[in-house]
Amino acid sequence: MSPFSITVLAVSMSVDAFAVSVGRGAALGRPRLAEALRTGAVFGTVEAITPLIGWAAGLAASSLIEAVDHWVAFILLSGVGVHMLRAASRTPEPEAEKPPGRSFGLLLATAIGTSIDAMAVGVSLALLDVDIVVVALAIGLATFLMSSGGMLVGRLVGARLGRIAEACAGLALIGLGLSILHAHLGA
Template structure:
């Protein structure tokens, strides 16, 4: 169960970082507006993060018969690559600008209409959960109920997204990169564990 919680926290870090960016871009908005934004982030990101690993799990289950002996290595490599990608993105120079641009799109016209662009929010939720689909493959290698694991991933992401918007609204973007680095390190560690220790 600890592995699932760590996996859920690691997978939630992309959504958490984006939620912080959304909150930081909304610092001049009312509490009511930020509450709506936080609820939307919680719903969009939480649902996407719950569904995507389930898709990965089902695809992995279909392939497990063919890949039984190599599955731990494939699953471990997937998590290490995802973790490495997250770590790389932390140090990419344009990451903060990219998050700011995305936040601008989601909060389109927010000064005039206090409106949230739901199409962009949905796209963003899917984009931040693609890694979760790949990680869902590894749920076949862990001794747990995959449906419960996906529910835990969804709930953890929803809570991190909700709190991320408020953290960004109150204190800016200083936590974004640290959150993604932590998520990357946890994914690499779980990948190594799956590959070498089962």
């Protein structure tokens, strides 16, 4: 996997955490830098671990699907991309009267919820010749930076930017899936 593809994947995987962080930052009003860094650290760590879990599961099943691995990678990446596009196009739910809690449990649950797609991508990465540690670290670092920044940006621009970014990330994942399919079928 080229450095460009790793970067596109890392940024795409971290956009859902960015979108949530923008909304969280908007809801909290004026989050402090320490709160933004804490959010980024939790989201980044979880987002780096989940593709490793998916990769291990995909590696275990790779011998069973070797003949169609490029189709599986395409379907998983495109499926996650379509899901992100649908989520970005939904009408946001009305804001709650009180801002979201700052508890670690709620933050961790949110981080896990936004990283499930990274696990599915990890499965597809097991079918490709990639250095999963490099990819997982890139995803974790991108998520840390985007989540921390999203918290700070959220207080300025609100949740709309997060939805636009999520739509762009969905399109990028679909494009990545198409490029994998094209590389295998065109060769």
